[in-house]
Amino acid sequence: MELTPLLANLDPDIKQLCDREFNLQLDSTDGNVFIFPGETFQGIKLTSPNEAGLQVLYYFADLGCPISMARLSVALHPAMGAEWPIMVSANLSGEARANQALA
Numbered sequence: 001m002e003l004t005p006l007l008a009n010l011d012p013d014i015k016q017l018c019d020r021e022f023n024l025q026l027d028s029t030d031g032n033v034f035i036f037p038g039e040t041f042q043g044i045k046l047t048s049p050n051e052a053g054l055q056v057l058y059y060f061a062d063l064g065c066p067i068s069m070a071r072l073s074v075a076l077h078p079a080m081g082a083e084w085p086i087m088v089s090a091n092l093s094g095e096a097r098a099n100q101a102l103a
Contacts, residue, residue: 010055017042018059036060037067046071 010018021041025034039045044052046068054075060068 010059011052014042014044014052014056015059018056022060022063034060034063034065035067036065049075 018041021036022034025036039047041053041056044050044056046053046057054072057068057072057075061072
């Protein structure tokens with residue numbers, strides 16, 4: 001599944017805030033790990049369905065934040081797809097859909 005367009009459409013102001021947060025977190029951990037545990041980021045809810053939240057989760061997950069990875073996975077899971085702006089099941093390959101049907 002290709003999620004890169006999500007990041008490409010990220011509001012430049014939000015991207016700048018994400019970049020700043022990433023650098024602050026790395027500075028505070030000596031660059032070893034980046035973890036953003038908050039449920040909101042600059043007023044954007046990361047635990048409820050919204051496109052901006054999905055973009056921020058993708059941004060932080062792409063940088064290796066395990067919490068954002070988990071939240072993004074939940075948001076993209078087909079069972080949650082009706083609630084979030086992107087439905088993974090529509091983007092699965094034929095083989096993946098067949099495996100999903102068997103599960």
